[in-house]
Amino acid sequence: MFRPALAGLMTLLLACGAARAERATERYAPLQLQMARQSLEQARALRATDAQTAAHLARQAWLDAHLAHRMTDSRSLQREAAGLADEAGRLARRLDPGEGS
DSSP, rough: OHHHHHHHHHHHHHHHHHHHHHHHHHHHHHHHHHHHHHHHHHHHTTTTTHHHHHHHHHHHHHHHHHHHHOOOOHHHHHHHHHHHHHHHHHHHHOOOOOOOO
């Protein structure tokens, strides 16, 4: 007697939980993108004096930008993340061509 109602309630609760999880991820995408920007800026600053660290930071920026892209549904954030990832990837390849970022 209560099973259909319980099944409906469980479905509703699971759907609400999934929606909350998506919003939480979406909320942190701009912060993830900011981390990517900071890593890329540091990589640029170090490229002349410490190419190995700069390459590592550029790869980190690439990874953070890709993560930010996946965390959001916002087209503008996705475009910004994609551009930043491209730039970071080019810098990483220039600094460490054998790595293949």
